[in-house]
Amino acid sequence: MGTKRIVSVGLAVLLLLSLAALFFSVSTSPHLMIVEWSIEHSGSRITLYQISSEDNSNITDVFKLLPFHWYATAEYYINPKNKYGFSTDAVVSAITAAVNTWDSQTSAAVFSYKGTTSRSAGKRDGYNVIDWGPYRAGVIAVTYIWYVGDMIIETDTRMNTYYKWSLSGEAKKMDVQNIMTHEFGHWCGLDDLYDAECYWLTMYGYADYGETYKRTLGLGDILGLKCIYGE
Numbered sequence: 001m002g003t004k005r006i007v008s009v010g011l012a013v014l015l016l017l018s019l020a021a022l023f024f025s026v027s028t029s030p031h032l033m034i035v036e037w038s039i040e041h042s043g044s045r046i047t048l049y050q051i052s053s054e055d056n057s058n059i060t061d062v063f064k065l066l067p068f069h070w071y072a073t074a075e076y077y078i079n080p081k082n083k084y085g086f087s088t089d090a091v092v093s094a095i096t097a098a099v100n101t102w103d104s105q106t107s108a109a110v111f112s113y114k115g116t117t118s119r120s121a122g123k124r125d126g127y128n129v130i131d132w133g134p135y136r137a138g139v140i141a142v143t144y145i146w147y148v149g150d151m152i153i154e155t156d157t158r159m160n161t162y163y164k165w166s167l168s169g170e171a172k173k174m175d176v177q178n179i180m181t182h183e184f185g186h187w188c189g190l191d192d193l194y195d196a197e198c199y200w201l202t203m204y205g206y207a208d209y210g211e212t213y214k215r216t217l218g219l220g221d222i223l224g225l226k227c228i229y230g231e
């Protein structure tokens, strides 16, 4: 009898300890998802006959959700430091335009711009930051999403200085607003799409130099946003 009681008390203590450990790990160590956006190697992966030559994004209703999204308004900061000669105003203008492309499609306040910062993207510091910085070749931009359960608690995006950047869709450069509109789709909780039929959508998983068509959302992008945040 005595031994049994000790064993069961021991089990109960163990159970409590593991529950506490679980709670502790959930409350203090959010998970991190990193979404990298690869450059398109044109010709090898996608063949032209699969892609509609005309923009059909107004009828393509495909979207894919990430398993988490924002429950609070995502307050974001921009680190405008760059080696491309862009003024702070021009950088802020391109990035807030990308945000507003999403925010204008729902009555929910998904984003709120809080100002410039000297903080870096890719660190969990309680600030949602967009910056330029080094990253490995082949990745145009990377979005970091820290989440607990299905709730995003922090998001950062880094534009890779491995590439040249443009504010006006110049050839051989990545367009800031084009790329950031896609990345903010990830902030919203949308995933990449890789089927050729999704080529004209903002959440299509590849991008290229000089591209600007992803600055505007397609039907699937808007439906995905509304699926999470409502009309």
Ligand SMILES: [Zn+2]
Binding pocket: 035, 036, 037, 182, 186, 191, 192, 205
């Ligand atoms: Zn992506």
